Amino acid sequence: MEKITTKRLKELARSLMLDMSESDYEDLKEEFNIVLKQFDLINNIEGVDSKEPMTFPFEIQGVGLREDIEGPTLEIKDVLKNSKDHQFNQIKINRVVK
Template sequence: MFGGIIVISIEELKDLANRLKFDMSEEEYQTLQKEFEIILKQMDLIGQIENVDTVEPMTFPYPVSASWIREDVEQEGLEIEELMSNIKDRMGNFIKVPKVVG
């Protein structure tokens, strides 16, 4: 249980955004802060439900037949040259991809 509503400041959101390497407008930060407030209130309400510890967790309420799942069968893998034959840009046995981070 949370025991009270947690407030996330815009400064905390900006710090988090900075650490995640993105930025937003002031309006977007305000919207995000309001959305967090709603989510945290809902989490607090859920935390107030009594006797949750006595209920067995339920992953899926209906019995599931997995007859469509095949058995794992060990088989021979492909050779590296066969796997790499369609690769446009490679370096030895590695695939070269464009750099995606600064």
């Protein structure tokens, strides 16, 4: 496992659209030092490489082509009521091209 640096943590956080204080990054670095040692424990097991990666416990059963049946839809006013800002029935955010 790699030796984690604050610079690397900042890159990872930025990829998640997150930022933290310098002291939080220091705490996270300490946390990584422990967790990466724990992660290393998955490398001590024989017979793993021949296994298939397990993505879900079981085959998904209830899928397939279904009839195209009209279902209930949400009212626009309901959809908008959790947004901070809206106009003309649309969620309003900052202009991208100014």
